[in-house]
Amino acid sequence: MTDPASILGLPKPAWAGEDVAMLYDMATRFLEAEIAPRYEAFEKAEIFDRESWLKAGQNGLLCASIPEEYGGSGGTFAHESAIIEAVSHVGVDGFGIALHNSIVAPYILHYGSEEQKKKWLPKMASGELIGAIAMTEPGAGSDLQGIKTRAEKDGNQYRINGSKTFIINGQLANLIIVVAKTDPEKGAKGTSLIVVETDEVDGFERGRNLDKIGLKSNDTSELFFNDMRVPTANLLGAEEGQGFVQLMQQLPQERLQIGTTAISMVERALALTIDYVKDRKAFGKAVIDFQNTQFKLAELKTEATIGRVFYNDCVARHIDGGLDPVTASMAKYWLSDLQGKIVDECLQLHGGYGYMNEYPIARMYRDARVQRIYGGTNEIMKLLIARSL
Ligand SMILES: Cc1cc2nc3c(=O)[nH]c(=O)nc-3n(C[C@H](O)[C@H](O)[C@H](O)COP(=O)(O)OP(=O)(O)OC[C@H]3O[C@@H](n4cnc5c(N)ncnc54)[C@H](O)[C@@H]3O)c2cc1C
Numbered sequence: 001m002t003d004p005a006s007i008l009g010l011p012k013p014a015w016a017g018e019d020v021a022m023l024y025d026m027a028t029r030f031l032e033a034e035i036a037p038r039y040e041a042f043e044k045a046e047i048f049d050r051e052s053w054l055k056a057g058q059n060g061l062l063c064a065s066i067p068e069e070y071g072g073s074g075g076t077f078a079h080e081s082a083i084i085e086a087v088s089h090v091g092v093d094g095f096g097i098a099l100h101n102s103i104v105a106p107y108i109l110h111y112g113s114e115e116q117k118k119k120w121l122p123k124m125a126s127g128e129l130i131g132a133i134a135m136t137e138p139g140a141g142s143d144l145q146g147i148k149t150r151a152e153k154d155g156n157q158y159r160i161n162g163s164k165t166f167i168i169n170g171q172l173a174n175l176i177i178v179v180a181k182t183d184p185e186k187g188a189k190g191t192s193l194i195v196v197e198t199d200e201v202d203g204f205e206r207g208r209n210l211d212k213i214g215l216k217s218n219d220t221s222e223l224f225f226n227d228m229r230v231p232t233a234n235l236l237g238a239e240e241g242q243g244f245v246q247l248m249q250q251l252p253q254e255r256l257q258i259g260t261t262a263i264s265m266v267e268r269a270l271a272l273t274i275d276y277v278k279d280r281k282a283f284g285k286a287v288i289d290f291q292n293t294q295f296k297l298a299e300l301k302t303e304a305t306i307g308r309v310f311y312n313d314c315v316a317r318h319i320d321g322g323l324d325p326v327t328a329s330m331a332k333y334w335l336s337d338l339q340g341k342i343v344d345e346c347l348q349l350h351g352g353y354g355y356m357n358e359y360p361i362a363r364m365y366r367d368a369r370v371q372r373i374y375g376g377t378n379e380i381m382k383l384l385i386a387r388s389l
Pocket of ligand 1: 140
């Protein structure tokens with residue numbers, strides 16, 4: 001297959017230096033050798049195995065941006081980007097390491113006490129602990145302030161009651177950041193983040209591994225907390241009530257990371273499609289010889305190039321600490337919309353074969369759809385952008 005990483009022919013941005021390129025190559029080789037051959041089985045089983053996580057840890061794919069003193073590789077978001085790009089370029093998008101690496105681990109790094117960081121981060125880097133973040137509830141998604149999960153202090157423990165849904169890595173995760181109300185009277189200011197080590201608590205129950213239209217191999221699940229007892233020492237932050245501020249501070253990276261997947265999947269879709277239309281014949285010539293195919297792919301390559309330049313600029317700003325929430329929302333909304341459009345057009349150029357699951361573009365079409373929904377829907381992104389007008 002044509003290399004998705006070079007399909008747009010753009011110069012590498014300054015943040016993608018030699019070590020980032022090496023990590024990308026290493027991650028690609030690992031994913032092609034260890035994950036891709038078993039991916040179909042994971043898709044069928046609707047879950048990965050723990051062994052893949054442990055191997056990913058051994059091969060440096062977990063916690064690349066966590067400092068070495070906590071077991072990570074001491075990199076930046078550029079390194080996280082390289083890993084996410086490799087996942088999408090190889091086409092194993094259900095492997096939930098992006099969320100583990102660039103969403104869950106940073107919460108612990110930024111808000112955890114020294115003790116918490118030393119306890120959890122090295123095990124997240126090795127893959128012994130698999131991370132998840134549980135915000136959404138059956139009755140509250142976009143309107144996160146409406147969550148009902150309650151954490152009541154009882155001595156040196158929290159007693160947590162409630163339920164969550166759509167939680168990525170929900171069956172495998174053994175370290176889950178739960179968003180809960182510690183003081184319902186105070187609204188957003190009464191919300192806290194509490195780390196649940198699932199192997200060590202009573203009252204924790206996993207619900208269904210949900211039947212989704214795409215990302216089948218990811219175990220996205222319901223979770224239930226019935227008088228679940230968690231030590232008060234597992235609160236993230238020095239005091240209760242910081243949850244919303246913490247969530248808001250981490251949102252730019254979470255949204256940018258959805259953009260990483262979007263632009264990388266766009267590159268893979270283009271690479272696959274260009275190969276396909278060069279090979280496929282109709283009316284005595286290759287499909288690429290029709291002017292419609294050429295014009296369509298010319299448009300898609302142009303739009304993908306605009307998307308990649310914007311993405312690269314967002315990463316540069318993020319690494320410098322200057323990616324504002326509005327621009328991050330633009331990246332999440334625009335790049336995931338672009339992904340939906342380009343993957344759809346690429347499927348069309350495959351004709352009937354594009355609708356067959358044995359062709360990767362079919363799976364990409366299903367996998368792409370959720371990108372406009374999770375991480376804050378694209379409507380919510382526009383709301384946030386509009387507030388800056
Ligand atoms: C596969 C998958 C994985 C997920 N992973 C996680 C996870 O790991 N952890 C987690 O906590 N959550 C996760 N989510 C949840 C996800 O973030 C929510 O589904 C999303 O935020 C939308 O919430 P909702 O589903 O309740 O939709 P709703 O909030 O009910 O929205 C329904 C519709 O109304 C629109 N809408 C809502 N409010 C407004 C408004 N003010 N203005 C305009 N339109 C509006 C929405 O855009 C949407 O189109 C995941 C979801 C999916 C599908």
